[in-house]
Structures are given as structure tokens and as C-alpha cells.
Amino acid sequence: MSTVSGDRPGPIKARPVRHPWRWVAIAVIAVLVAMMVSSFVTNEKWDFPFAFEIMQQTPVIQGLWAGTVLGTVGSMVLGVGLGIVLAVMRLSDNPVLRGVAFVYTWFFRAIPRYVLLALIGVGVGFLYSQISFGLPFGEQLAGAIGIDTTTFTFFTLDWNAFSSTIWAGILGLGLSEAAYMAEIARAGILSVDRGQTEAAQALGMPPGRTMRRIVLPQAMRVIVPPTGNETIAMVKDTSLLIAIPIINELFFQAYNFGQRGFKILPGMVAATLWYLVVCSILMVGQYYLERYFGRGFGAVPKKAKQELTKIGADH
Numbered sequence: 076m077s078t079v080s081g082d083r084p085g086p087i088k089a090r091p092v093r094h095p096w097r098w099v100a101i102a103v104i105a106v107l108v109a110m111m112v113s114s115f116v117t118n119e120k121w122d123f124p125f126a127f128e129i130m131q132q133t134p135v136i137q138g139l140w141a142g143t144v145l146g147t148v149g150s151m152v153l154g155v156g157l158g159i160v161l162a163v164m165r166l167s168d169n170p171v172l173r174g175v176a177f178v179y180t181w182f183f184r185a186i187p188r189y190v191l192l193a194l195i196g197v198g199v200g201f202l203y204s205q206i207s208f209g210l211p212f213g214e215q216l217a218g219a220i221g222i223d224t225t226t227f228t229f230f231t232l233d234w235n236a237f238s239s240t241i242w243a244g245i246l247g248l249g250l251s252e253a254a255y256m257a258e259i260a261r262a263g264i265l266s267v268d269r270g271q272t273e274a275a276q277a278l279g280m281p282p283g284r285t286m287r288r289i290v291l292p293q294a295m296r297v298i299v300p301p302t303g304n305e306t307i308a309m310v311k312d313t314s315l316l317i318a319i320p321i322i323n324e325l326f327f328q329a330y331n332f333g334q335r336g337f338k339i340l341p342g343m344v345a346a347t348l349w350y351l352v353v354c355s356i357l358m359v360g361q362y363y364l365e366r367y368f369g370r371g372f373g374a375v376p377k378k379a380k381q382e383l384t385k386i387g388a389d390h
Contacts, residue, residue, distance in 0.1 A: 122341045129345035135328045139349055142324030146244055146313040151306050153249025158256025163286065165261050176257065183254035188247070189315045195247045196319035200235045241323070244316040252305065259301045263294030295368040303361030307354050314346075325349055 115121060129135060164176035183191070237243055267290050275285040314326040322328070326346045333342020 120340060121344065122338055123344065125336065125338055126341040126344040126348065129329055129332045129342055130348060132328070132332055134323075135325065135332065135345065135349075138323050138325040138328035139353075141241060142244075142316060142321060142327075143310060143313045143349075143353065146241055146248065146316060146324070147306065147309045149242075149245035150248035150252055150309055150313075153245060154252025154256045154305075154309075155302065157249070157253035159260045159291075161253060161257035162260035162264060165257065166264060180254040180257050183251050186251070188251050188312055189318050191251055192244065192247045192315055192318040195243055196238045200238050204233070204235055205231055206234055238319060239321065241316075241321060244313070244319055244321050247319070248309065248312060248315075252309065255305060256302065259298055259305070260294070263296075263298035264290055266297045267293045299364050299368050300361070303357070303364065306361075307357050310353050310357065311350060 115123075161176045161179060164172040165180075167173055167176075264286075271289050271293065272285055275289045276282075280289070313324060316324050317327050322331075329346035329349070330339070330342045332345070333339045336342075
């Protein structure tokens with residue numbers, strides 16, 4: 076029989092709670108994994124040697140860098156930059172800015188990216204073979220006063236030539252991504268306590284500097300995780316660039332090599348393996364970014380942790 080000294084109870088003999096279904100789940104998962112590994116090893120139709128050979132082909136490597144990687148980086152830079160601007164507009168006191176930002180996010184979130192890229196690659200070129208940049212109504216003004224109609228035109232873009240480049244794909248994916256990043260950035264900005272902005276205003280800090288130096292650095296803890304997810308999703312969405320059409324892209328080149336060898340599945344496997352490599356690297360980078368911007372939030376200081384450990388040892 077245990078003895079009790081003062082108000083302290085005696086030793087507690089607790090039994091751990093049993094979880095038999097956990098072992099059942101582990102057994103089921105182990106069987107499924109074994110079946111998958113067996114399929115990879117025994118089914119010759121996978122043809123992994125040919126898939127590894129496709130991965131090393133020069134056009135596939137070029138498609139990886141010039142299509143997938145460059146397309147992802149360019150689209151995310153455009154999407155993040157424009158998304159932050161749209162988020163600030165959505166939170167503005169100006170109803171016109173709020174309305175423009177709302178219409179933009181409504182439109183580009185409602186249009187599938189494949190359809191948007193097809194419109195940029197084919198539709199815009201059908202409507203406007205050449206796009207001129209210059210003085211508004213410059214051609215009409217020049218015609219009215221009897222001078223050359225191109226006098227007030229500063230730059231002319233041949234859209235049909237531009238639409239077949241990676242930059243047209245970056246434009247389409249970036250415009251679409253900006254609508255999603257606007258909502259992500261707006262949620263991050265709203266997560267910062269209003270008192271931070273009021274304190275900065277009380278010190279005489281301009282609104283722009285307050286946003287850059289006070290609000291956005293604190294909002295990054297909320298913005299970074301979904302932005303990392305959007306970046307990983309963008310890597311996969313570059314396979315939609317064929318809608319423009321852009322053939323210098325990873326999936327198209329790998330699939331094309333598979334078709335040439337009358338082995339389509341190894342071509343898909345080669346593209347899948349490259350996507351796994353790129354996305355795995357991005358996931359590691361996302362982890363360190365989240366840890367960097369989340370430092371100090373919800374963490375127990377080292378000294379306080381030592382004190383808690385000491386108190387637990389005393390009891």
C-alpha cells in the first residue's frame with residue numbers, strides 16, 4: 076500500500092492506452108507498399124531503364140530549365156508582385172481600387188488556366204495581330220491633323236510572334252496566379268494586429284513604409300506556407316503551356332520521346348520523376364522559409380524551457 080506524505084499523492088500506476096487499430100493500419104499500409112514495389116520490379120512495362128534514358132536527353136533537360144523552371148520562376152515573380160498590389164488595393168479605403176481588385180480576382184479565379192493560355196496564344200492573336208503602345212488615340216489624332224499615323228506610336232508588338240514564346244506563358248500563368256496571391260496576401264495582412272499599423276502611424280511613418288517595414292514582415296508567417304504550395308502547384312501547371320503552344324517544356328518533350336520509341340508510359344514516368352525532383356527541392360526550401368519567418372512565434376525560450384525542466388525534476 077502506497078503511503079502519502081502531506082498533500083502529495085503516492086505513485087500512480089497508469090497503464091498506457093492500447094491502440095490495436097494502429098497496428099492493423101500499419102499492416103495494411105505495409106501490404107500495399109509491398110504490392111507497389113513488386114509491381115515496379117516485376118512488371119516490365121514500366122521500363123525504368125528507358126525512362127532514365129529519356130530523363131537525360133538534351134531536349135528534355137532544355138524543357139526542364141527553359142520551360143518548367145523558368146516558367147515557374149517568372150510566373151511566381153509576376154504573380155506575387157501583382158498579387159501584393161491587388162491585396163493592398165482590396166484593403167484600400169478607395170472604392171474604385173477595391174472594385175478593380177475585386178473584378179480582377181473574380182475574373183482570373185473563374186477562368187481555368189488552360190483556357191486562359193489558349194486565349195492568350197490563339198484568341199488575342201486572332202483579334203489583335205499587332206499591339207501598339209503610344210499616345211491614347213494617337214492614330215486617330217495623327218490622321219485628323221494629316222500626319223503619319225505611326226507618329227505617336229512608341230512601340231509595336233507582333234503578338235503572333237510573341238505568343239509562341241515562354242514569355243507569353245509566363246504572362247498567362249502570372250496573371251492567373253496574381254488573383255490567388257492577392258487573397259493569400261490579403262489574409263496575411265489582415266492577420267497582423269491593427270495596433271501595429273496604428274503605432275507606426277502615431278510615430279509619423281508613411282503608409283507605404285508602414286506596409287513594407289511593419290505589416291508585411293509580420294504577415295510573411297501567414298503568407299509563406301500557401302505561397303510555397305502555390306509555387307509547387309505552378310511547377311506542375313507549366314505542363315499546360317502546350318495550350319499556347321510552347322513545345323520547349325518538360326512534359327511535352329518527355330512524352331514526345333516516349334511516342335518516338337512507341338513507349339508512352341516510360342515518357343510519362345520520366346516527366347514524373349523530374350517533377351518529383353523539382354518539387355522535393357522546393358518543399359525543402361519551403362520548410363526552411365517557414366521556420367525562418369515563424370521564428371519566435373509560439374516557441375518557448377531556451378531559458379524558460381530549462382526552468383520548466385528543473386521544476387519538473389524537483390517534483
